[in-house]
Amino acid sequence: MSEEQAPDPDETARKLFSGPISFLKSAPGLQFLPDADVLEVAFAGRSNVGKSSLINKLTNRNGLARTSNTPGRTQELNFFDVGEPLRFRLVDMPGYGFAKAPKDIVRKWRYLVNDYLRGRPVLKRALVLIDARHGIKDIDREIMKMLDEAAVSYHLVLTKADKIKASELAAVTAATEEEARKRPAAHPDIIPTSSETGLGIDQLRKAVIDAIG
Secondary structure, eight states, X not given: OOOOOOOOHHHHHHHHHHSOEEEEEEESSGGGOOOSOSOEEEEEEBTTSXXXXXXXXXXXXSXXXXXXXXXXXXXXXXXXXXXTTTOEEEEEOOOBOOTTSOHHHHHHHHHHHHHHHHHOTTEEEEEEEEETTTOOOHHHHHHHHHHHXXXXXXXXXXXOGXXXXXXXXXXXXXXXXXXXXXXXXXXXXXXXXXXXXXXXXXXHHHHHHHHXX
């Protein structure tokens, strides 16, 4: 009798993300969070970094996460159920670093993002999205420092990788890897992605599956 082959992790990820995925709720404050009864993977990043587009590409859904050309559009934590029966949740977080937003709104977003990332017991990993055209900015380092101090594991993901030359992408990837090595909670591997071409999407799906175990 032949031995059973171990499941292909890439195929497992593809099947899971092609299965049932649905919007659960938006949470404008911590009191509106869903019960902490299933593991979560959160997407964080600067305003207009391409979070919603990447989530849509990741899940093979065109309109699961709302996209907008207006920075700062997402102002709440948006939760999406993945799998039937429910396997885990994806969390689309408010973009940070949008300078033109009113100060009280910026403060509200900051508290919401920071308090969620620091205090959510079911959060398995944060995916910190970095625009490949610009690399890591000081505002990204603030989030990374906070995640390091809270011992929340995170993965750095480059977005919009199709917008720059291959040589430029290699350089920003190397620079991001170097910075990640200095961070105690950062995953050492950097994932360059494109929601336009599909670059890195399979790798990102696998990273999400690895995070939830």
